Amino acid sequence: MREMTNVTCIEDLRTIARRKVPRAFFDYAEAGAYSEQTLRANRSGIEAINLRQRVLVDVSARDTATTILGEPVSAPIGLGPVAMTGLEYGNGEILACRAAHDAGIPFTLSTMSICSIEDVAGAVDKPFWFQLYVMKDRGFVRSLIERAAAAKCSALVLTVDLQVLGQRHKDIKNGLAVPPSLKIGNLINMATKPRWVASVLSGRRWTFGNLDGHVKGMKGVKSLAGWVGGQFDPALTWKDVDWIRSIWPGKLVLKGILDPEDAILAGKSGADALVVSNHGGRQLDGARSSISALPKIADKVGSDIELLFDGGIRSGHDVLRALALGAKACLIGRSYIFGLGAAGEAGVRKAIDIIRKEMDVGMALTGVNTIGEIDRRILSD
Numbered sequence: 417m418r419e420m421t422n423v424t425c426i427e428d429l430r431t432i433a434r435r436k437v438p439r440a441f442f443d444y445a446e447a448g449a450y451s452e453q454t455l456r457a458n459r460s461g462i463e464a465i466n467l468r469q470r471v472l473v474d475v476s477a478r479d480t481a482t483t484i485l486g487e488p489v490s491a492p493i494g495l496g497p498v499a500m501t502g503l504e505y506g507n508g509e510i511l512a513c514r515a516a517h518d519a520g521i522p523f524t525l526s527t528m529s530i531c532s533i534e535d536v537a538g539a540v541d542k543p544f545w546f547q548l549y550v551m552k553d554r555g556f557v558r559s560l561i562e563r564a565a566a567a568k569c570s571a572l573v574l575t576v577d578l579q580v581l582g583q584r585h586k587d588i589k590n591g592l593a594v595p596p597s598l599k600i601g602n603l604i605n606m607a608t609k610p611r612w613v614a615s616v617l618s619g620r621r622w623t624f625g626n627l628d629g630h631v632k633g634m635k636g637v638k639s640l641a642g643w644v645g646g647q648f649d650p651a652l653t654w655k656d657v658d659w660i661r662s663i664w665p666g667k668l669v670l671k672g673i674l675d676p677e678d679a680i681l682a683g684k685s686g687a688d689a690l691v692v693s694n695h696g697g698r699q700l701d702g703a704r705s706s707i708s709a710l711p712k713i714a715d716k717v718g719s720d721i722e723l724l725f726d727g728g729i730r731s732g733h734d735v736l737r738a739l740a741l742g743a744k745a746c747l748i749g750r751s752y753i754f755g756l757g758a759a760g761e762a763g764v765r766k767a768i769d770i771i772r773k774e775m776d777v778g779m780a781l782t783g784v785n786t787i788g789e790i791d792r793r794i795l796s797d
């Protein structure tokens with residue numbers, strides 16, 4: 417694809433994705449909750465952190481390799497869970513998983529994916545992570561966990577910050593709320609994106625793959641989304657975490673911790689890692705930026721539990737900043753979704769490659785050779 421040859425940064429992928437993906441789905445990926453204050457804070461918080469330029473240090477032996485949850489990775493990044501990835505580009509979950517695996521980093525499949533756990537497991541040859549939303553129907557939750565185990569998922573990422581849904585104004589205006597009811601203008605807009613239409617029509621599914629056929633009496637996006645809308649459970653507590661810990665024998669990650677008190681509880685929960693996250697600014701508007709929460713949490717529990725981070729990562733330099741503040745690795749959300757929307761699997765590869773190369777140069781210019789050397793000393797006032 418000619419336009420991809422000029423792509424040099426994540427922002428370029430975003431620009432192309434905005435052209436290629438129907439407005440309703442592009443907006444869905446980009447938006448934050450309510451006034452988008454927290455969404456903006458995630459970026460401005462990261463940009464306010466200065467890296468420390470060092471010179472005349474031998475940086476000829478640079479290596480971005482490290483481990484996440486004890487597994488070797490080529491760089492301290494992973495693809496985070498993103499709902500409806502398969503509507504940004506047909507079979508998006510499978511394509512993103514392949515790109516991640518080829519790059520030597522983990523991929524996380526959302527509960528609310530289009531391709532199902534089984535679709536992805538059947539199309540890739542390495543284990544991936546599965547993200548779990550706890551529904552009121554605990555029998556269904558148990559069956560999802562069993563399906564993730566049967567698919568040999570290597571980690572369960574339990575999302576704890578979506579017990580009720582933050583509102584995104586654009587989704588409502590586009591008719592993409594729960595249940596969805598796309599407006600005529602959006603349908604016309606879709607018809608102007610022939611490559612998107614072709615990719616989605618050739619995809620395996622157009623509905624929530626993990627639910628379709630597994631929830632009694634529910635068929636199609638509309639009825640499934642309606643069911644899900646009533647299924648997020650405001651009664652979710654740490655007791656449910658204990659229950660999930662007791663039935664999932666593998667690695668357990670708690671995603672959506674922003675407060676040091678909660679991080680302490682997470683450290684005692686038996687989870688292997690937590691993700692410092694505000695859901696990419698899509699839940700509590702007015703919550704602090706994810707990056708400003710990270711050092712406070714690292715100070716409290718950094719040596720007790722592995723710390724992952726997400727929220728606003730748009731470059732390799734951003735990854736370095738998060739690592740310096742105590743993260744073992746970063747999950748990427750929109751950065752790879754923009755790549756996917758721009759050019760399918762090639763676009764996700766490009767997004768990963770851009771971030772990895774930026775990291776490498778950033779390591780050189782801050783005077784470090786290995787991920788293990790990165791700490792607050794690579795930051796300046």
Ligand SMILES: Cc1cc2nc3c(=O)[nH]c(=O)nc-3n(C[C@H](O)[C@H](O)[C@H](O)COP(=O)(O)O)c2cc1C
Nearest residue numbers: 445496497498499526575695696726727728749750
């Ligand atoms: C379009 C979209 C859908 C998302 N869906 C999920 C989801 O299904 N489960 C989940 O735990 N997090 C979900 N998230 C949150 C991401 O996993 C991650 O926390 C966030 O995107 C990180 O911020 P970033 O996009 O700035 O990198 C979603 C984020 C976006 C942008």
